[in-house]
Amino acid sequence: MMTKLKIPIGPHHPLLKEPISFLLTVEGERVLESSMRLGYVHRGIERLCQERTYVQAVHLIERICGICSHVHSTAYSHAVETLLGLEVPLRTHYIRALLCELERIHSHLLWLGVLAKNIGLDTVFMYTWRDREIVLDIMEELSGGRVSHTINIIGGVKIDLDQKMMDMISEKLEELAPKLTIALGLFENEPTVRLRTQGIGVITKEVARRHCVVGPIARASGVDIDVRRDVPRPPYNNLEFNVITHTDGDVWARTLVRIMETRESHRLIQQILSQLPPGDISVKAKRRVSPGEVVSRFEAPRGELFYYIRSDGSDQPARIKIRTPTLPALSTLPEQLRDVNLADAPVILSGVDLCIACADR
Amino acid sequence: MELNWLQDILTKIECVGPFDIRRLPEDETWVVIPFDKVFDFVKFIMEDDSTWHLSTITGQDTGSQIELLYHFWLGHGLTICARLAYENPQIKSITALIPGAAFYEREAAEMLGISFTDLKDESVLLLSDAWVKGWPLRKEKKEKHDD
Amino acid sequence: MSIIKSILRWARKKSLWVLHYNSGGCNGCDIEIVDLLTPRFDVERLGILAEASPRHADVLLCTGPVTAQSRDRLIQIYNQMPAPKWVIAVGSCGCSGGVFTGSYNIHGGIDKAIPVSMYIPGCPCRPEAVIAGILKLSETID
Numbered sequence: 001m002m003t004k005l006k007i008p009i010g011p012h013h014p015l016l017k018e019p020i021s022f023l024l025t026v027e028g029e030r031v032l033e034s035s036m037r038l039g040y041v042h043r044g045i046e047r048l049c050q051e052r053t054y055v056q057a058v059h060l061i062e063r064i065c066g067i068c069s070h071v072h073s074t075a076y077s078h079a080v081e082t083l084l085g086l087e088v089p090l091r092t093h094y095i096r097a098l099l100c101e102l103e104r105i106h107s108h109l110l111w112l113g114v115l116a117k118n119i120g121l122d123t124v125f126m127y128t129w130r131d132r133e134i135v136l137d138i139m140e141e142l143s144g145g146r147v148s149h150t151i152n153i154i155g156g157v158k159i160d161l162d163q164k165m166m167d168m169i170s171e172k173l174e175e176l177a178p179k180l181t182i183a184l185g186l187f188e189n190e191p192t193v194r195l196r197t198q199g200i201g202v203i204t205k206e207v208a209r210r211h212c213v214v215g216p217i218a219r220a221s222g223v224d225i226d227v228r229r230d231v232p233r234p235p236y237n238n239l240e241f242n243v244i245t246h247t248d249g250d251v252w253a254r255t256l257v258r259i260m261e262t263r264e265s266h267r268l269i270q271q272i273l274s275q276l277p278p279g280d281i282s283v284k285a286k287r288r289v290s291p292g293e294v295v296s297r298f299e300a301p302r303g304e305l306f307y308y309i310r311s312d313g314s315d316q317p318a319r320i321k322i323r324t325p326t327l328p329a330l331s332t333l334p335e336q337l338r339d340v341n342l343a344d345a346p347v348i349l350s351g352v353d354l355c356i357a358c359a360d361r
Numbered sequence: 362m363e364l365n366w367l368q369d370i371l372t373k374i375e376c377v378g379p380f381d382i383r384r385l386p387e388d389e390t391w392v393v394i395p396f397d398k399v400f401d402f403v404k405f406i407m408e409d410d411s412t413w414h415l416s417t418i419t420g421q422d423t424g425s426q427i428e429l430l431y432h433f434w435l436g437h438g439l440t441i442c443a444r445l446a447y448e449n450p451q452i453k454s455i456t457a458l459i460p461g462a463a464f465y466e467r468e469a470a471e472m473l474g475i476s477f478t479d480l481k482d483e484s485v486l487l488l489s490d491a492w493v494k495g496w497p498l499r500k501e502k503k504e505k506h507d508d
Numbered sequence: 509m510s511i512i513k514s515i516l517r518w519a520r521k522k523s524l525w526v527l528h529y530n531s532g533g534c535n536g537c538d539i540e541i542v543d544l545l546t547p548r549f550d551v552e553r554l555g556i557l558a559e560a561s562p563r564h565a566d567v568l569l570c571t572g573p574v575t576a577q578s579r580d581r582l583i584q585i586y587n588q589m590p591a592p593k594w595v596i597a598v599g600s601c602g603c604s605g606g607v608f609t610g611s612y613n614i615h616g617g618i619d620k621a622i623p624v625s626m627y628i629p630g631c632p633c634r635p636e637a638v639i640a641g642i643l644k645l646s647e648t649i650d
Contacts, residue, residue: 011581014560017538018530019578040578041532042487044611046472047497051610060607066536066632082386110539129546147536147632211461212415225414230436231387295389295438297416306416308432319498323417323465331464357535360487489576489613497612 002028007342011040015118015346018356022333022349026342034337036330041360049320054080054154054289057317064322065358066147067107070099071300073152075307076320079296080154083289083311091279092156093234098169098272099142099149100298101265105176106135107301108258111353112183115255118350119196124186131179134172141168156282166273173266180266184259187252197252201336201348204249211335212328215303217352220257221249227299239271251351287315300325302353324358367392367439370409374401389438396443399431400453403441407458410435415459420469422500427473431455445475454480472498520566520592521646523555527565527589531582531618533572536632537599541569549635556642562588567642568622573601573608574615586622592649594625596641603627 005026011019019040025032045064049057061076062069074096081088109132116124136146143149143159151157187193203213208221218225226243228236244260246253289311296307303325312318329352336348364382367390371380374394381393394402407413412435419430427450431441443452454477456463466477467486474496477483485492530538544551545558559565562585574582586595597618600606604617618624628641 011578012529012585017542018535019532019581039485039487039489040575040581041530041534041572042489042575042577042613043532043573043608044497044613045608048608048611063534063536063607063631066534066539069534069536126547129543130548133543133546133548146634147540209414210459212459213461214414230434292386293391294386295432295440296387297434297438304416306432308417308419308430310421318423319419319421321417321419321421327464328461331461355535357533491576 004032009345009349015349016354017114018354020354020356022337024337024342024345029342031337031340031342031345034334036333038330038356038360041357043361045361046320046322049317051316053287053315054317055287057320058152058154059150061322062148062150062152064361065324065355067110067355068103068300068302068305068358069147070096070103070149070151071298071305072322073150074100075296075298075305076309077152077154078298079294079307079309080289081285082294082296083292083309084154084285086155086283086285088156088283089279089281090234090277092281094272094276095157095159095161095281096152097235098161098269099139099151101268101272102135102139104265104301105262106132106139108262109135111258111350112255115197115251115347115350118346119193121193124183127179128183131176134176138169138172141165153282153285155285156280158282160281161276166276170270170273173269177263177266180259180262184256184263187255187259194252196347197255197351198248198250200251200340200344201351202248202250203332203336205247207332207335208249211332213303213332214328215300215325216254216257216261217329217332218303219243219245220253222247225304227297227304231297235272235275238275239268241268251347254351254353288313289315289317302326302329302355302358322361324355324361326353326355326359329353330359366409370402370405373405374398385438385440387438389440391440391442393442393444396429396445396452399429399441399443400455400458403431403455403458406433406435406439412436415462415465418462418465418469420473420475420498422473422498424500427475429469429475450475451478452476453478456480472496474499517649521649523557524566524642524646525557525559525564526567526569526642527559527562527585528569529571529582529585531570531572531578531602531621532575532614533599533601537571537602537630540632540635541571541598541638543635544638549639551639551642554639554643562586563590565589566593567645568593568595569598569638569642570595570618570622570624571598571602573605574618574621576613576615579615579621582618582621594645595622596626596628596638596645597624598628598630598638598641599633600629600631603629606631 009022021037113125113128205222306323308321310319383391414434416432433439
């Protein structure tokens with residue numbers, strides 16, 4: 001009878017980019033169960049937002065997470081505009097969606113590199129992060145920042161696109177497209193990759209629904225949800241795209257779903273650029289918001305991003321509630337880390353696409 | 362959201378009218394329910410609708426009472442509002458029906474001091490081990506961590 | 509003995525090994541630091557290796573404001589590093605707490621917990637700025 005050991009992973013660990021603490025109970029080479037401790041990155045953003053004005057809060061909301069900062073500020077700005085009863089120009093919706101899709105591509109490529117590093121494919125890590133630089137270059141040309149864009153204001157956006165910029169975006173994305181095809185081929189067919197990711201970290205459809213999982217993890221388990229299709233709002237109600245699902249529910253299925261989503265995002269960007277309507281990019285917004293409540297849902301790279309804002313008539317929000325998509329994914333980890341090999345634990349942790357800064361807020 | 366469907370469920374859980382139902386922007390329906398009927402309401406939603414999804418549970422201090430909002434997505438948005446008193450706010454946990462609600466309830470508990478009965482793991486989720494006392498999202502003066 | 513000392517000094521100046529720790533930041537500066545290892549910026553050509561253990565590292569590249577939960581771990585990691593050691597606070601949050609100043613769960617910048625040798629501002633900090641910072645630090649080593 002082997003003794004049970006408790007092995008900590010984190011808060012500082014080579015495989016984690018952010019601090020979170022896992023405690024794995026191990027017997028021999030099998031992980032029996034696990035527990036986790038969040039809160040290392042908790043900055044109290046919901047309380048801080050209540051002490052700022054609506055305009056100041058945009059900068060705070062953007063810094064919840066560095067990887068998906070634009071979709072956070074888009075969801076927030078959209079919610080406040082709805083409370084104000086503002087109708088932003090159609091061009092604004094298209095520009096916001098353009099950056100959302102670019103962010104989705106960059107986030108998935110980032111994750112792919114990190115997964116490859118954790119399964120021992122260092123070369124693929126180098127290649128995907130090198131290809132990701134193409135997307136960061138586009139975002140830098142558009143907004144001035146590689147990671148933090150700050151293009152959203154209450155009432156619209158601050159940047160506009162001219163023909164030269166749109167041609168540059170199309171050209172650079174054409175450079176990226178064949179590399180995505182190679183990555184998909186690699187992860188679909190290469191036997192060593194499949195050995196390390198197939199059958200690992202399986203979440204069945206029932207477990208995914210009971211834990212309210214969202215995003216690529218839910219879609220890889222067969223749950224067909226995607227806020228871009230379910231909440232019809234411009235420009236997605238005029239664009240054609242597929243919602244990619246898979247049935248296996250393991251890390252391999254999630255990888256395939258994410259790579260194919262990157263290709264769908266490329267298609268979406270091409271449609272956005274060809275359909276971009278003329279017009280203004282913003283409208284004037286009042287500082288004081290009349291009393292009311294609003295719920296705003298957007299599709300972040302990791303899934304459904306949820307904002308609830310309550311206003312009490314002043315220029316400061318009375319309550320902002322943010323639920324990021326990583327939180328339900330984290331709640332499935334005890335299930336995934338039950339009775340698995342210790343050597344598969346890093347792959348399971350990578351497969352969940354942890355964004356602890358988002359989860360802790 | 363079909364108002365009739367909603368009113369049917371409210372009658373099934375023995376709620377007495379008039380019902381406080383409002384429409385919020387972006388296709389959201391809001392309904393106030395007595396806090397002791399929330400568990401049954403959620404049970405009926407899950408039985409009646411196969412596409413249910415719980416987005417999150419929001420706790421807030423409105424100045425006069427504590428409100429717990431359960432945000433559902435059923436093809437359209439549905440928010441259930443349960444109102445609790447300031448002194449010893451208590452409500453039954455829905456983790457027996459939806460295990461994924463545990464994180465949301467733990468967060469509401471530590472941020473507002475709400476006590477969820479039947480919640481198995483009541484440990485602190487986001488606040489630090491050095492947090493002394495006080496609830497950060499209550500309107501009253503917040504306590505700082507122990508330096 | 510002075511020959512050995514000058515060899516050690518040369519090795520330390522020319523090849524600083526770094527350890528990266530995120531003490532509560534939004535991840536923006538962290539992905540820019542991990543970018544340093546990738547082909548476009550490639551810090552390995554400058555002798556800078558990213559290490560996994562505090563015992564192997566000369567420089568602690570620290571990002572993010574110090575949260576209440578993270579503070580003790582940060583101090584422990586700093587204490588585990590062998591002397592001579594340096595700390596670089598990367599990003600506005602690391603320098604002073606950034607946009608999160610005033611929060612109930614934040615102590616402030618990195619210097620509220622451990623002594624900092626160099627501050628690199630930016631929100632987020634560009635990879636070129638981090639490289640320039642590390643190289644500037646190596647010039648001050650004697």
